[in-house]
Amino acid sequence: MGKNQWIIKNGYFAVMNPEKPVIYGVMVIEDQRIQYVGEQLPSDLVLQEDMETFDGQGLLFLPGLINTHGHAAMSLLRGHGDDLALQVWLQEKMWPMEAKFTSNDVYWGTALSVIEMLKGGTTTFLDMYDHMDQVAKVTDESGIRAVLMRGAIGLCPEDVQRAKLAEAVQFAKDWHGKADGRITTMMSPHAPYTCPPAFIEKFVQAAHDLDLPMHTHMSETAAEVQQNVNDYGLRPVAHLEKLGMFERPTLLAHAVHLTDEEIETLARYQVSVSHNPGSNLKLASGVARVPDLLKAGVTVSLGTDGAASNNNLDMFEEMRLAALIHKGVSGDPTAVPALEALRLGTEYGAKSIGLQHTTGVLQAGMKADFVAINIEQPHFKPRTDLISHVIYSGAAQDVEHVWVDGKQLVKHRQCLTLDEEKIMREAQSCFDGLLAR
Amino acid sequence: MGKNQWIIKNGYFAVMNPEKPVIYGVMVIEDQRIQYVGEQLPSDLVLQEDMETFDGQGLLFLPGLINTHGHAAMSLLRGHGDDLALQVWLQEKMWPMEAKFTSNDVYWGTALSVIEMLKGGTTTFLDMYDHMDQVAKVTDESGIRAVLMRGAIGLCPEDVQRAKLAEAVQFAKDWHGKADGRITTMMSPHAPYTCPPAFIEKFVQAAHDLDLPMHTHMSETAAEVQQNVNDYGLRPVAHLEKLGMFERPTLLAHAVHLTDEEIETLARYQVSVSHNPGSNLKLASGVARVPDLLKAGVTVSLGTDGAASNNNLDMFEEMRLAALIHKGVSGDPTAVPALEALRLGTEYGAKSIGLQHTTGVLQAGMKADFVAINIEQPHFKPRTDLISHVIYSGAAQDVEHVWVDGKQLVKHRQCLTLDEEKIMREAQSCFDGLLAR
Structure with missing residues (x-):
């Protein structure tokens, strides 16, 4: 050629x-x-x-904009239960539906998100979910760039834990560098509050073995920070540090509730943070300390989170929210100026997922x-x-x-690589099917 | 017919x-x-x-969406000095340019805003500015609905004050009910911190004489509230109450910094509030107590404010911000649900400007x-x-x-009533002219 x-x-x-x-x-x-x-x-x-x-x-x-935290297939649940208390939303709306997700649902839900993201200028997205072969397939077909990982919740018997870890490892091996190099992979225990310490340690070991970075949810809500202290006597940053996670390149999603000391620790280990302002506001999780993180030298990037808690995948909106809310909440109109907000959505996004040379x-x-x-x-x-x-x-x-x-x-x-009309139709049919099952 | x-x-x-x-x-x-x-x-x-x-x-x-606070001609200054401290922005960027605004600038700046608003689904806008005949002209030509008023700053000699009041009265008389009834008018002293009490009282009297509602900026920043206390021994709500403003139907723009007692007073007088979340965040003014205002029965509507402090005139964004930030800041994910946010942008908008039957x-x-x-x-x-x-x-x-x-x-x-390309070209030429003068 x-x-x-x-x-x-x-x-x-x-x-x-x-x-x-x-x-x-x-x-x-x-x-x-x-x-x-x-x-x-x-x-x-x-x-x-x-x-x-x-x-x-x-x-x-x-x-191209870089969306560093999300669950693409969750666009199937966009608008299915908004304006609810977090636990009602999760327990009555999200989890019962997600438990019914098949490979087919994940394929069409992800495709719906990928056309929305591409049309909105997102050229790279991070995805942490289940049935990840389907997400990789959509990535391959659509031409988008992606960092993919099987997100594993460890609140289950040991044999199920082992199967999830094996699946996560297999997926990471199978797809790293595939689709003309557009796919890279990470190891991703879901969160400190959903994964026992020993389970997290196994993911850390796997990340060492495969030489891959790590991704997890952390300190999204004040309640989960308190639970971490109650359960392990440590706040989440010290907890993950102790489990060795930060020895690997790590990207933390949310990180809303942080102490000064925790910010210092993240900076010292060069841990990155995916700031998800739209989701954090909508779920009433709070406002992350972005100006303080940036001042400390932490790489901050932006994520939409899943469309069920956002509810769109518009990275321009995340950049604007990042530029606006930290001014409004801190009282400093010079906080997160426009050029810095654009960097959060592009350059720092690449850096936070190890693609700064790409x-x-x-x-x-x-x-x-x-x-x-x-x-x-x-x-x-x-x-x-x-x-x-x-x-x-x-x-x-x-x-x-x-x-x-x-x-x-x-x-x-118009999206040139995917059939937009068909995807919208199939996504609707998946949602109807989930409701009916 | x-x-x-x-x-x-x-x-x-x-x-x-x-x-x-x-x-x-x-x-x-x-x-x-x-x-x-x-x-x-x-x-x-x-x-x-x-x-x-x-x-x-x-x-x-x-x-149709209803934008209840703005200064349309200021779109000429969109992006001219962002991410600056408030006083630097005002004194070095806005005021020197605005001082040079001619009727021609106001015409094209307003036209630029009107095409942006119409294309974004806004069918009624409130405008408080100078050279208001030009704003009325654009309103007439475009087919949009508008509530218009000459906003008057009273920090000037008495003869200038008198001229401004006379101009405001004349404009209100000339245009009320014009353009097939699409234009209504209000009386609008700029703000308690820019208008001596006697000047405000004259506007109140004129509003009585003409049977018109009133509009003013109030308590946008904590500093201006403190200044009101220092100058008059009263917070702005008690100050305006004392000057008789609330005897007229009144719409207050911003009202970010309010005490419980002030909220009760506004509810008692059925004073409405135009909440401007985008502008308040960008200028780091703070977050208005919207859930408390709504709970107290105050009619809250939404405004974009001028494009220089927003920077677009997208009412969907204001509705979303109203739905998102009060959840994030209060910690209550049920605050300002979606339907209430839509009402803020439509039904309550109409009510707050006296057009609830229109x-x-x-x-x-x-x-x-x-x-x-x-x-x-x-x-x-x-x-x-x-x-x-x-x-x-x-x-x-x-x-x-x-x-x-x-x-x-x-x-x-596509806008059917105004020439979009010409307006964009002329607005650019006005801005270039302002820079050069």
Whole structure:
């Protein structure tokens, strides 16, 4: 196969340099990678003669957004029981339905989420769920990039625990590096409050054996922190530290309730945090200490969590919430400025899942994961600060085109690789089936 | 002129009855009003033979959204200085630019906001600004409904104060009931901290004379409350009560910092509050006590505030923020449920500006102000709870069609009454001119 080179001209590009975060210029893509991005083509860049040109007029190109925590198949339960107390929601609405999920449900639920994410500019997503072969299949078919893991709850007999661990290990081995390298894997015990310490230790050992990073829910609610103290005499950070988890590269979801000392520990071990502002607000979990985490040098990224607790998968909304709520709650209008919010959704997202050399920035050598948003709309006028416009005015629906690994997956708001109408129909039928069973 | 009657079939309609908030059925419009909405046509309803039918398939019809606080022309300053401390933002970015605003700037800035609002499903907006004849002109031309007022800052010599009051009175008289009744007016001293007590009293007297309601900013920041106490020995609610404002129907913008006693006073006088969650978060003003206000029986509605402090005019975002932040901050996941959030953006909006017999609900006899959103999209699937989907998943860009006063103003996301491209171009040129002057 010869090289496939093409060029985007006349576009704005969010290169995110602090001095000049947006440039007007050109980007050259060669096969799966960005070959060049800048204001003008350098004279020594060798270009193919018959190279295609893409007109970037009226478009702002961003690095693809990176959703670092979610349960894609849960979009099947979107709107099925909102505005309820957490335990009522979980015990009466979510768990009984999830217990009935088959491979087929996970396939169509994940496909529904993947079209929503792709159309909204998300080019990489993290998924922690069950029936993960189906999630990998959708990832492979759709062309999106994903970090996948079998999330294991350990509140079960030892033989079931063993089977879950074996399944998690097998999945991680089978799929790591697959789908042209678009899939990577992690080891993921569900949470300290749903996994006995010995079970978590086995996941840590497996992560060492496979040389994989780890992911878990932690300190989402004040109640679960208190339970950890009651059960183990330690707050969750010290508990996981003691179990050796932080010896592996680790990404923690939520981390809403943290002490100063816990923040220091996370920084010391270079543990990352997936901040899920929409889900944390909706479930009334609280407001994470994001400005303090960033100040301490912790890598913070953004996740939507499952669509049942969000209820969309719009990363623009998560970036905006991250920019807004920490200002409102701290009283500091300079907290989490727009460019930092964009980094949370892109560059820091990549770093928090170990893909900082692959994706997350528009830079030569990186995989060509990027999106074009239509800035010829009233809410992006006048053309003052395009990064501000993206964060404070933008939404998923402003995404016009999406590329992953150099391949166009969304064109004029239509998904090219998946059958949108069929997926919406099948997802509805899965939900109806779950209700009826 | 003969009656013009038409019917929408096969649509979902958000009638907002607590038992059944969404029905599947029909709506008949006659001239400017809703004649009937229900699951089936009643047999005694007389229909014209050649009546047009509109196919509502795949659409959810909502009452038009009502934006109860803003400064439309400020969209010219969108993104011009974000993430700054409040006083730096005001003194270095906003005020020097606003001081240069001409009638022409106000016209194009307002037009930019009106196309953004209409395309986002807002059918009525409140505007407090200067050069209000221009705002009235845009309202007239666009077909939108508006409550307009000359907002007056009283920190000026007495002759200037007198001129401003006279201008406010003249504008209120000239335009009240104009544009086929789509324009109503109010009297609006800017805020207790920018208006001497005697100046506010003159506005109260004028409101009595003209039989108009009142609107003002109040208690947006903790600092301005403290200043009120220092200057007048009273917190803002007692101060305005003493000046007689609450003898008139009154709508207060922001009201972030309130005591229990102040909430009781507002409830007793039936004073309404325009909650501006996006602006309050972005400017780090704090989080208003919305659940407490609602519990006390205060009518709460939603406003975007000016686009310079938001930065969009997306009322779906304000409804979602109202539903999310009060859960997250109070720790109660049942606070401000989805249907209540929709009411804040529609029914309560109308009530708070005295238009409860005109607009805000889909009900026979009301003016036909309504919007259709496209629910055949992944983020609205599966079809579980459409009100939840609107509040927790929806965005301005999901609005497909908009009608005000029975007339279609937006069709397939295109504004029919205003020239979108020209307005975007002229708004850019106004901003460039302001920078250059």
